[in-house]
Amino acid sequence: DEEQELKEKKEKLWKLLCTYLPCDVLSLQKSIVQHVEYTLARRRYKRDKCSFYQATAISVRDRLIERWTDTQQYLSSKDSKRVYYLSLEYLLGRNLQNAMSCLALRNRYAAALEELGYSLEELTEEERDPGLGSGGLGRLASCFLDSLATLNFGAWGYGLRYKFGLFEQRLISKAQAEFPDFWLKEGYPWEVERPDVQYLVRMYGEVEDRVDPETGEVKVAWKGGEDVLAEGFDIPVPGFHTLNTNNLRLWTSKASCEFDLGSFNDGQYYAAIEEKERSEPLTSVLYPCDNNAPGKELRLRQQYFFVSATLQDILRRYKKSPSHGLLDLPNKVAIQLNETHPAIAIPELMRLLLDDENLCWQDAWHIVHNTCAYTNHTVMPEALEIWPLPLVEQILPRHLRIIYEINHQFLSEVRRRWPGDPQRVARMSIIEESEPKMVKMAHLAIIGCHKVNGVAQVHTGLLCKSLFRDFYEMWPEKFVNITNGVNHRRWMLQANPAMSAVISKWLGTHDWVHDLGRLERLKELSSNPEFQRDWQEMKRYNKRKLAEFIERTCDVDVDADAMFDVHVKRIHEYKRQFMNILGVAYRYLRILSLLAEEKFDELRQVVPKVVIFAGKAAPNYSVAKDVIKLIIAIADTINSDTRIGGLLKVVFIPNYNVSVAEVIIPGSDLSQHISTAGFEASGTSNMKFCMNGSLLLGSRDGANLEIEQSVGRANIFMFGANTKEVRTLQTTMQYRKPQLDGRLAHVTQEIRSGRFGPTSFDSLVDSLLPENDRYMVGHDFGSYLEALEVSDAAFRKPEEWTAKTIVSCASMSRFSSDRCIREYAEKIWNVEPHQFRPPNKNTSSS
Ligand code: F58
Numbered sequence: 001d002e003e004q005e006l007k008e009k010k011e012k013l014w015k016l017l018c019t020y021l022p023c024d025v026l027s028l029q030k031s032i033v034q035h036v037e038y039t040l041a042r043r044r045y046k047r048d049k050c051s052f053y054q055a056t057a058i059s060v061r062d063r064l065i066e067r068w069t070d071t072q073q074y075l076s077s078k079d080s081k082r083v084y085y086l087s088l089e090y091l092l093g094r095n096l097q098n099a100m101s102c103l104a105l106r107n108r109y110a111a112a113l114e115e116l117g118y119s120l121e122e123l124t125e126e127e128r129d130p131g132l133g134s135g136g137l138g139r140l141a142s143c144f145l146d147s148l149a150t151l152n153f154g155a156w157g158y159g160l161r162y163k164f165g166l167f168e169q170r171l172i173s174k175a176q177a178e179f180p181d182f183w184l185k186e187g188y189p190w191e192v193e194r195p196d197v198q199y200l201v202r203m204y205g206e207v208e209d210r211v212d213p214e215t216g217e218v219k220v221a222w223k224g225g226e227d228v229l230a231e232g233f234d235i236p237v238p239g240f241h242t243l244n245t246n247n248l249r250l251w252t253s254k255a256s257c258e259f260d261l262g263s264f265n266d267g268q269y270y271a272a273i274e275e276k277e278r279s280e281p282l283t284s285v286l287y288p289c290d291n292n293a294p295g296k297e298l299r300l301r302q303q304y305f306f307v308s309a310t311l312q313d314i315l316r317r318y319k320k321s322p323s324h325g326l327l328d329l330p331n332k333v334a335i336q337l338n339e340t341h342p343a344i345a346i347p348e349l350m351r352l353l354l355d356d357e358n359l360c361w362q363d364a365w366h367i368v369h370n371t372c373a374y375t376n377h378t379v380m381p382e383a384l385e386i387w388p389l390p391l392v393e394q395i396l397p398r399h400l401r402i403i404y405e406i407n408h409q410f411l412s413e414v415r416r417r418w419p420g421d422p423q424r425v426a427r428m429s430i431i432e433e434s435e436p437k438m439v440k441m442a443h444l445a446i447i448g449c450h451k452v453n454g455v456a457q458v459h460t461g462l463l464c465k466s467l468f469r470d471f472y473e474m475w476p477e478k479f480v481n482i483t484n485g486v487n488h489r490r491w492m493l494q495a496n497p498a499m500s501a502v503i504s505k506w507l508g509t510h511d512w513v514h515d516l517g518r519l520e521r522l523k524e525l526s527s528n529p530e531f532q533r534d535w536q537e538m539k540r541y542n543k544r545k546l547a548e549f550i551e552r553t554c555d556v557d558v559d560a561d562a563m564f565d566v567h568v569k570r571i572h573e574y575k576r577q578f579m580n581i582l583g584v585a586y587r588y589l590r591i592l593s594l595l596a597e598e599k600f601d602e603l604r605q606v607v608p609k610v611v612i613f614a615g616k617a618a619p620n621y622s623v624a625k626d627v628i629k630l631i632i633a634i635a636d637t638i639n640s641d642t643r644i645g646g647l648l649k650v651v652f653i654p655n656y657n658v659s660v661a662e663v664i665i666p667g668s669d670l671s672q673h674i675s676t677a678g679f680e681a682s683g684t685s686n687m688k689f690c691m692n693g694s695l696l697l698g699s700r701d702g703a704n705l706e707i708e709q710s711v712g713r714a715n716i717f718m719f720g721a722n723t724k725e726v727r728t729l730q731t732t733m734q735y736r737k738p739q740l741d742g743r744l745a746h747v748t749q750e751i752r753s754g755r756f757g758p759t760s761f762d763s764l765v766d767s768l769l770p771e772n773d774r775y776m777v778g779h780d781f782g783s784y785l786e787a788l789e790v791s792d793a794a795f796r797k798p799e800e801w802t803a804k805t806i807v808s809c810a811s812m813s814r815f816s817s818d819r820c821i822r823e824y825a826e827k828i829w830n831v832e833p834h835q836f837r838p839p840n841k842n843t844s845s846s
Helices: 002-017 025-039 049-078 096-102 106-116 120-124 136-150 269-278 297-320 326-332 345-356 361-371 389-395 397-417 422-428 441-448 457-467 469-474 488-494 497-507 516-525 529-554 577-596 600-605 622-639 658-667 685-691 704-711 723-732 742-752 762-766 777-795 798-810 817-829
Strands: 082-086 155-160 165-172 175-181 192-203 206-211 218-223 226-238 245-255 333-338 372-375 386-388 438-440 451-454 479-481 563-568 609-614 648-653 670-673 695-699 717-719
Touching (some): 025 106, 049 096, 049 120, 082 297, 096 106, 096 120, 096 226, 136 155, 136 226, 136 245, 136 488, 155 297, 192 297, 245 297, 297 333, 326 333, 326 361, 333 817, 386 389, 397 441, 422 469, 441 469, 451 457, 451 817, 457 469, 457 704, 497 516, 529 609, 529 658, 577 622, 577 648, 577 742, 609 658, 622 648, 670 685, 685 704, 685 798, 695 777, 742 762, 742 777
Parallel strands (some): 451 479, 563 670, 670 695
Antiparallel strands (some): 226 245, 386 438
């Protein structure tokens, strides 16, 4: 009886302890202040924003952690299939407001902070963006994580915890300068270190064939080499208004000396430690290239380090369940490779299954092939990853052997299907017979995966028709299109609260936050004068905020009534910021000539405009850096020319990142997505701009084409050659040199003559010569100027313009990452959302 009593007491105690944290305003205040004092060990009366931001973040994190552990417990108990998203890049953006909204605690935290003397907005500004990615690919991965959590999928992201994120861009002496981004300086309150989650990752060494004396079987042993230690850091990924909370696990590299200090007991103790500590920290730096493969040894080692730790972790979790046999892995695990960066996962998973799990080749191959899938994000040859074979052999000798075997079996199949076609065999091989030989990661990924997807219709079409044509002929069912999408909760609800309020007010509900299709109902209202008034006021409010931001960051005063024409993305020749700035120069020269000729009627027709650029150039990409210089040179000339009054201003906003995008996008009227057709796989900011009531000026490329279908031709300004025309032009231009557009010739002449400062930008201007013009700036310039004119004419009619922006915004449901994730789940992963119910916990109040 005494025993029974004790047991009951214990149970009672556990029941009492088993609670969710209280979330009333007073409890939130207590938790914040306690974190200031006890977690951060700072004086609670010393008012400082940084401490209060951190304490607030930790208070929110506490509330995420309870859901997070419950979700993981639930998933294990249900044994449901899990999705693993493998990406070397994430651009998470700030987390504070996102996490609060997910928990439905934003208002309460705001009220709690208000009474403590802080506004939520000012504390938000204290958070640094983790810049663990370089562009669209990394941001897409982050949108996917959010949608996966919100739609109740059990999914983990895996990535690297770079010590230095994408460099900070400052403008010094009218050019880009790069500074290291040590984003962890103040600590990152959202992460949880997992010293218990560690794996050894081996590189280098030799392989040796060993014959089993009993069976006569040949086994390959990988010996020697160097070990690096991977340690996990976890970031909870909450879903919006659901308990489901996923995980993002980021690996950091550590010297492995802690593991094998025992072996140094030979008087070499200090020397051995020093040696290990010197070993270059693998995860120090993110390679800042965009659409250009760095091809560096360290990069390959990062990729392998990432993949090996991740797969070891996935297998360990999988094997924890006693009922799991390895052959069942594809039914329980889906692995998505974000580009070929983690494609070394194919031979690594083979190695783990063959060498560590002793499976036969057929079984191992069946598992790998049915578990993995690959997303391609580019068709640009310079971005396709190929590694020198000697380098792969040196770092990963065992993997090279496996790649040879994969290739051997694959090419035998090709020979069977297409006898007497050695060219085809050579084209499809994983190994390119060049000097040195190269390993083609895209081929490895296509062969090793059961699905390959492109990220917009036109892009997937190009994959099937040209880049991967041979593979498409062999396995047409392997190729699918899944057009990209973006998380509308971040890009509308969070980034644009003013617009969200107007939408919810006029729809009378917030349901569009869960289902973007509900916005369709706004179309009927698009010409309603009162709705239009609200919408225009909202836009003006956002433009004023952007104008203040421009004043702060660029020291340029702009008029919020002018048209805000925005071009923000990585600086790249194919994205044609160069064409835009040439168009700006043309506009400026035209205004000057109208003034000189005193054509006042025509001058009155000119739409006052602020042209806004932002974006980073890869530090070693000199053409892109020249484009930034040219933009700044032209901006300086125009902004200081008092003759043109307020008709034209040009700014380059430094250090474009997720948070800066959240200010710029809602404040834009027109946005430019003007890549040479066939080069931009999809683009995702085009979707964000449309969602925020900004009209697109777009080339016939990537997702622009699908956006055009959704919003209607009247609501988007399209121009230029399409992919087919570009291809024909590229071949004919060598023989038939077209004349440079007269307007373009005039602009370039003015640039050379020094009108925009002493630099003559010769190499940029020379790139416009037909024989050099890979990106068709010369060819498209005329139709580009016409599209600009059409957009000016539309802007002169405010009611029509407003209606267009409303219809565009209301047509964007296809471009939510929710739709996109559902397609991945159905077409590739074969997973369903789970029905997660909260465990029976008390929700105590204070
Ligand atoms: C981008 N790729 C595409 N790559 O350019 C863009 O069209 C697409 O919308 C987006 O992916 C999402 O699908 C991209 O951002 C990179 O940044 C790589 C980083 C690593 C080196 C090679 C380029």
